[in-house]
Amino acid sequence: MKKTIVTCIVALALSSASFITQAKTPAELNDLEIAHVAYTADVIDIQYAHLALALTSSEQIKKFAKTMIRDHEAVNEQALALLSKLGATAQDNFLSQKLVSDSKEIINELSQLRGKAFDKRYAENELAYHKAVNGLVAGSFIPNIENKEVKALFEAGLRIFKSHENHAAMMVKNLK
Amino acid sequence: MMTSLQLSIASFLMLFITFTGLAQASETNVEEEAKAIEGTAHIIEIRDFVFSPISVEVKAGDTITWTNFDIVPHTATAIDHSWDSGSLKLGESFTYTVTDDMQLDYFCLFHPMMKANLALEK
Ligand SMILES: [Cu+2]
Numbered sequence A: 001m002k003k004t005i006v007t008c009i010v011a012l013a014l015s016s017a018s019f020i021t022q023a024k025t026p027a028e029l030n031d032l033e034i035a036h037v038a039y040t041a042d043v044i045d046i047q048y049a050h051l052a053l054a055l056t057s058s059e060q061i062k063k064f065a066k067t068m069i070r071d072h073e074a075v076n077e078q079a080l081a082l083l084s085k086l087g088a089t090a091q092d093n094f095l096s097q098k099l100v101s102d103s104k105e106i107i108n109e110l111s112q113l114r115g116k117a118f119d120k121r122y123a124e125n126e127l128a129y130h131k132a133v134n135g136l137v138a139g140s141f142i143p144n145i146e147n148k149e150v151k152a153l154f155e156a157g158l159r160i161f162k163s164h165e166n167h168a169a170m171m172v173k174n175l176k
Numbered sequence B: 001m002m003t004s005l006q007l008s009i010a011s012f013l014m015l016f017i018t019f020t021g022l023a024q025a026s027e028t029n030v031e032e033e034a035k036a037i038e039g040t041a042h043i044i045e046i047r048d049f050v051f052s053p054i055s056v057e058v059k060a061g062d063t064i065t066w067t068n069f070d071i072v073p074h075t076a077t078a079i080d081h082s083w084d085s086g087s088l089k090l091g092e093s094f095t096y097t098v099t100d101d102m103q104l105d106y107f108c109l110f111h112p113m114m115k116a117n118l119a120l121e122k
Helices: A002-021 A031-055 A059-086 A094-110 A115-141 A148-175 B004-038
Strands: B041-047 B050-052 B055-058 B063-068 B093-097 B105-107 B115-120
Touching: A031 A059, A031 A094, A031 A115, A031 A148, A059 A115, A059 A148, A094 A115, A115 A148, B041 B055
Parallel strands: B041 B063, B055 B115
Antiparallel strands: B041 B050, B063 B093, B105 B115
């Protein structure tokens, strides 16, 4: 009986310890979790772009989608190269999971739209998505990243995604 | 007093210095001649989604070399598509020789907000 109680207390202590170290806000993520979020965010935008290539007939949207695939793939290639150089692996976390579940809803919504309605929604989502991710990168990630090389890659990434945000804003305007 | 070994090292060094001096002098001559024949070589960097310098004064016969320093690919493409670098990945370059009738306004096909231009000196 006594033994069981001790085991229970130990188990409880252990689980609460792991609960404490688990990040709950973006600012609490460690470098490897931040890298995972960024990688996931890139993959999601590539998925949106593939959906757009399949569903749009607008040349403007097609060109934009191809640029998203080309650029996000290039950034992820650099990120993987840096991680392997550092001998590290990105770590899954609450924010990556949230991004994935949100993106599933958006893909579901987008895949039911056609023509101008699709183009408009895709462009608006690209603008909102890049804005949100850029906000995270500038506000929560870059100030907290400890590794210098990882930080430099995020700074370069932010400049790229800012240009995507402007590009998306131009597209939204053109589609009005 | 110098030993003969020190002497021979010293004379070898002097010879070496003379030769390098000669080689440098003739290299500069070649460069200058090439410049006179081929015109000026202009360098444009693509960095942080900007062509830099954004405007370059050129004349027919000059060469322009664009180099991409960004992680993502860019292009240098005439607005009427009459000349085009094709996709330039990180570290890749494209060189074009200026002609009198070339299109002077250009942009990046992948990021159409990236615009720049050349000014033709007649
Ligand atoms: Cu570009």
